[in-house]
Amino acid sequence: QVHLVESGGGSVHTGDSLTLSCVASGSAFDSYAMAWFRQSSGKGHEFVASIGGRGTGTVVADNVRGRFTIARENSKNTVYLHMNSLQPEDAAVYYCTARLGGDENMLRWPAAANYWGQGTQVDVSS
Numbered sequence: 001q002v003h004l005v006e007s008g009g010g011s012v013h014t015g016d017s018l019t020l021s022c023v024a025s026g027s028a029f030d031s032y033a034m035a036w037f038r039q040s041s042g043k044g045h046e047f048v049a050s051i052g053g054r055g056t057g058t059v060v061a062d063n064v065r066g067r068f069t070i071a072r073e074n075s076k077n078t079v080y081l082h083m084n085s086l087q088p089e090d091a092a093v094y095y096c097t098a099r100l101g102g103d104e105n106m107l108r109w110p111a112a113a114n115y116w117g118q119g120t121q122v123d124v125s126s
Contacts, residue, residue, distance in 0.1 A: 004025075013086075017082070018086065019082050020080065034099075035051070038093065067085045069082045070082075091122055096117040
């Protein structure tokens with residue numbers, strides 16, 4: 001069982017930056033591929049970025065590539081989402097997810113996640 005807790009959300013203006021953090025409980029954190037999804041009002045979960053257990057492989061969604069990066073610190077059981085040049089369309093609840101085994105390519109769909117955090121809200125005003 002893995003418990004995920006996100007933090008770092010908030011209200012920012014267009015062009016600002018934010019870093020989201022997700023801390024996982026339990027051991028063998030490097031056995032889990034991790035990913036961030038987001039959900040805005042009235043829409044389904046949208047893939048943002050994923051990272052393999054060792055942190056050497058990442059996948060970033062086309063619509064945020066070049067602005068968002070994902071990273072992890074296995075010694076701290078933590079995964080990050082660095083978000084730059086935020087736009088109003090980036091406003092959403094951001095969820096941290098985990099999948100035991102597999103790599104970053106396998107955690108690109110919500111159904112592939114074994115565990116979800118409670119989410120953290122990001123608001124972007126123009």
